[in-house]
Amino acid sequence: MRRRFDFLSTVQKLQKRVGVIIRFTITVSVACSTATFSNWFQYKSYWNNTELVKSETRESQARERVNHLNSSLITLNEELENNIQRVRILEQQSLQIDSLNAFFLSLEPDGREFALVDLRKELGFEHLVKLGNATSVSYSNRYLNSRGARVLAEILEVNWITPSSNIKIKVLEKRNHQPATIRREELKRAFRKLENLGVALNIEVQSSRCQDYFDHARLLEVKSEGSKRYKFLFDQGMDFLEFERSTRKYRIKVPTYVTVTSTQN
Numbered sequence: 001m002r003r004r005f006d007f008l009s010t011v012q013k014l015q016k017r018v019g020v021i022i023r024f025t026i027t028v029s030v031a032c033s034t035a036t037f038s039n040w041f042q043y044k045s046y047w048n049n050t051e052l053v054k055s056e057t058r059e060s061q062a063r064e065r066v067n068h069l070n071s072s073l074i075t076l077n078e079e080l081e082n083n084i085q086r087v088r089i090l091e092q093q094s095l096q097i098d099s100l101n102a103f104f105l106s107l108e109p110d111g112r113e114f115a116l117v118d119l120r121k122e123l124g125f126e127h128l129v130k131l132g133n134a135t136s137v138s139y140s141n142r143y144l145n146s147r148g149a150r151v152l153a154e155i156l157e158v159n160w161i162t163p164s165s166n167i168k169i170k171v172l173e174k175r176n177h178q179p180a181t182i183r184r185e186e187l188k189r190a191f192r193k194l195e196n197l198g199v200a201l202n203i204e205v206q207s208s209r210c211q212d213y214f215d216h217a218r219l220l221e222v223k224s225e226g227s228k229r230y231k232f233l234f235d236q237g238m239d240f241l242e243f244e245r246s247t248r249k250y251r252i253k254v255p256t257y258v259t260v261t262s263t264q265n
Contacts, residue, residue: 109254134161135164137221142216144169145237147238149187151238167191169201170214173208220232233259240254
């Protein structure tokens with residue numbers, strides 16, 4: 001027997017199916033919309049983060065440029081100060097050279113090698129032989145290092161330095177690098193040869209916080225028993241000399257000069 005067609009039941013079933021389809025479609029649409037919004041938000045966040053990174057990069061580069069400019073200014077100031085000091089030294093030397101008791105020694109890196117006795121002559125130390133015994137020797141150099149101190153000690157190891165001689169070395173403390181006590185001990189070891197002769201050695205390290213002016217000139221002053229005084233004004237520290245171990249001799253490695261003056265007290 002054929003089943004009777006129930007129009008109302010069929011419509012209800014179709015409504016249920018359409019409702020399921022509509023709910024599924026709405027769910028999918030909402031999910032897609034949510035995913036789209038999430039992707040848009042993520043893209044926006046990514047774009048914001050990218051812009052933030054770019055901004056931080058530009059800020060970092062700007063800071064680097066400012067630091068570079070500050071460093072350049074500091075370097076220029078240091079060079080300016082050194083040039084001012086050099087002019088002062090040259091002015092002082094020009095006054096000394098005008099004296100009849102002054103002379104100028106130009107030293108060139110011409111490849112010659114000097115034994116100690118010849119090096120002393122090259123630096124004008126042969127005049128000190130006429131002094132007799134030295135009562136005091138003083139050397140002032142802001143940046144004297146242990147290598148330069150050893151060279152100076154060898155140069156000063158002569159017969160006119162006696163146990164009755166007083167030797168004073170004045171240097172400047174190296175700020176944030178080497179405390180005064182360590183710097184003093186380092187230089188004391190470098191001058192040990194002279195100390196072994198029995199001389200009274202005094203190493204003065206001026207504090208970097210001290211406001212007293214420290215002359216930029218590298219000055220060696222020798223006084224004798226006969227009240228004769230010689231001053232050696234060096235353009236550079238002792239680093240212009242290079243020691244050749246194989247020959248045990250010295251070589252001048254850069255152009256420089258020494259001004260020598262003598263006075264009678």
